[in-house]
Amino acid sequence: MNELDLITRLTKSLPANDAVVVGAGDDCAVLDLGVPGRLLLFKTDAVVEGVHFTPDTPPEQIGHKALARCLSDIAAMAGTPTAALVTLALPLGFDPARIEAIYTGLNALARRHGVAIAGGETTTNPGGLLLSIALLGWVEAGRCVRRAGVEVGDALFVTGELGGSLAGKHLSFEPRLAEARWLAVHFLPHAMIDLSDGLASDLRHLLQAGREARGAELLARALPVSRAAKLAHREGRSPKPPVLAALTDGEDFELLFAVTSREAVLLQDAWRKQFPNLSLKCIGKVTTGTAVTIRDQHGSKSLPRHGYVHFADGAGG
Amino acid sequence: MNELDLITRLTKSLPANDAVVVGAGDDCAVLDLGVPGRLLLFKTDAVVEGVHFTPDTPPEQIGHKALARCLSDIAAMAGTPTAALVTLALPLGFDPARIEAIYTGLNALARRHGVAIAGGETTTNPGGLLLSIALLGWVEAGRCVRRAGVEVGDALFVTGELGGSLAGKHLSFEPRLAEARWLAVHFLPHAMIDLSDGLASDLRHLLQAGREARGAELLARALPVSRAAKLAHREGRSPKPPVLAALTDGEDFELLFAVTSREAVLLQDAWRKQFPNLSLKCIGKVTTGTAVTIRDQHGSKSLPRHGYVHFADGAGG
Numbered sequence: 337m338n339e340l341d342l343i344t345r346l347t348k349s350l351p352a353n354d355a356v357v358v359g360a361g362d363d364c365a366v367l368d369l370g371v372p373g374r375l376l377l378f379k380t381d382a383v384v385e386g387v388h389f390t391p392d393t394p395p396e397q398i399g400h401k402a403l404a405r406c407l408s409d410i411a412a413m414a415g416t417p418t419a420a421l422v423t424l425a426l427p428l429g430f431d432p433a434r435i436e437a438i439y440t441g442l443n444a445l446a447r448r449h450g451v452a453i454a455g456g457e458t459t460t461n462p463g464g465l466l467l468s469i470a471l472l473g474w475v476e477a478g479r480c481v482r483r484a485g486v487e488v489g490d491a492l493f494v495t496g497e498l499g500g501s502l503a504g505k506h507l508s509f510e511p512r513l514a515e516a517r518w519l520a521v522h523f524l525p526h527a528m529i530d531l532s533d534g535l536a537s538d539l540r541h542l543l544q545a546g547r548e549a550r551g552a553e554l555l556a557r558a559l560p561v562s563r564a565a566k567l568a569h570r571e572g573r574s575p576k577p578p579v580l581a582a583l584t585d586g587e588d589f590e591l592l593f594a595v596t597s598r599e600a601v602l603l604q605d606a607w608r609k610q611f612p613n614l615s616l617k618c619i620g621k622v623t624t625g626t627a628v629t630i631r632d633q634h635g636s637k638s639l640p641r642h643g644y645v646h647f648a649d650g651a652g653g
Numbered sequence: 654m655n656e657l658d659l660i661t662r663l664t665k666s667l668p669a670n671d672a673v674v675v676g677a678g679d680d681c682a683v684l685d686l687g688v689p690g691r692l693l694l695f696k697t698d699a700v701v702e703g704v705h706f707t708p709d710t711p712p713e714q715i716g717h718k719a720l721a722r723c724l725s726d727i728a729a730m731a732g733t734p735t736a737a738l739v740t741l742a743l744p745l746g747f748d749p750a751r752i753e754a755i756y757t758g759l760n761a762l763a764r765r766h767g768v769a770i771a772g773g774e775t776t777t778n779p780g781g782l783l784l785s786i787a788l789l790g791w792v793e794a795g796r797c798v799r800r801a802g803v804e805v806g807d808a809l810f811v812t813g814e815l816g817g818s819l820a821g822k823h824l825s826f827e828p829r830l831a832e833a834r835w836l837a838v839h840f841l842p843h844a845m846i847d848l849s850d851g852l853a854s855d856l857r858h859l860l861q862a863g864r865e866a867r868g869a870e871l872l873a874r875a876l877p878v879s880r881a882a883k884l885a886h887r888e889g890r891s892p893k894p895p896v897l898a899a900l901t902d903g904e905d906f907e908l909l910f911a912v913t914s915r916e917a918v919l920l921q922d923a924w925r926k927q928f929p930n931l932s933l934k935c936i937g938k939v940t941t942g943t944a945v946t947i948r949d950q951h952g953s954k955s956l957p958r959h960g961y962v963h964f965a966d967g968a969g970g
Contacts (some may be wrong), residue, residue, distance in 0.1 A: 463780005
């Protein structure tokens, strides 16, 4: 049994109560605790040495990444973050200066977004450093954007550029909180998710979150391929063609969302005025059925579930 | 630098905001998020293989312990728990059946206390299994009991029995949620803490939480020494005299609290009727100064900060 199958089994029969509006399976848990007109967002995420960072990673960036990942999930539901707790699992013989530097990075990001660090816990972790963040946020009841909600014909948008994040962006990205708030206030997307696993995977999470699964048609030319992905391929550091990197690299922490097609042009114009330094690309549209296809100059091909291998064949051919 | 010194440094200048009523340093963080008349309680705690449990620990008890520790902290502030997230850091080659059994224990405890498991996160932890719980609860604004608040002359009470927890109780204890709620409604303690580090340590946390540190005078005869602590000593499994075990063993997860001395008798009577199966003992009183002393048939001696060595000498002599 792999991790995904295990999660599916574990989340099948979790204890629930009236406070839970959205449980496991979205970017954050959504709770109604009686704040008039507001829902609470609740998220945890951990980064682990050897998995999400290395012993060589600048410690300030470890702290930044740990909190930024959770902030990105609050952004994905158009929320505003409020307060976090930090669980620090320390290896034996840890270096206190390294831990202090981790907090320097974490605190700087927290201050920039008005997030309080309200405490936490330290424990011993014989295997290595692990940093887990628990984060609370809130969103107006009418502005909470979930993964579920795409409609056939919706235009699919992504912020920023995709691919090649491991060259550095995964440690220094800025969570798209202001952008998501603005979107929710002015265009209220039907559905939204932050890109952590890679566009090909996370697009499916979006399309399959509702009661009825949907498909999508992407335009290869419209994908905002990052300079980092192009460079990595050109310089031989990555075997992936850039478009494939943009589809599958993961850890982009950009927003993917769906709005009605008639709002697409209006949105593009308004976005350019509001966020002149961050690209917004319409990459395709939501379709009936459940297939995800991608069209390039050679025609249309399907993007299978674990599609990067398949697509790599095509793109490389 | 040890863990405690590090925590002191890290918590000195944490980012704050208007939502934080109580930050680092109490049993839970306390937040005001705008629920009329209510405060939010926010807590995280992690259990780690090789530290809090072993590869032989029945997995249901691992899950139970992980959640129960957090519930005990909600109890210590007289709160009601609402919803939890579970962060599961899995070693390579984990056994899915073990993880499912962990959830069985965790879910059973959650259901018993009406707590929703609203999701969580899994990640890889090369060093071994780590389970971190983030828990939300609430308390009426007027009934939140903090660590700070003891007054000179207050009677000090503990629930249950102390010492010898490692013989089994640390894996199966029931958090004192109902008892703490009842206390807050009927007697509103001046201060309260749950006993995780051991009475000698946690009493000092209570006495030193306020702006002005206080002392205490304990009666050795009044300490509710557990049968497990007595047996462990008698059978040679522990070198600690039972009273010393009750003072220093830790992981008791009972409540220690302070009420005015004139309420002490009234409380004892009401408690016996309400909780006939759980002992409540008045173990001493709050004094001026900052010294903590303990009196037995040979007289009064001081219980130094890292006092168990000293006291062991006396008790063993």
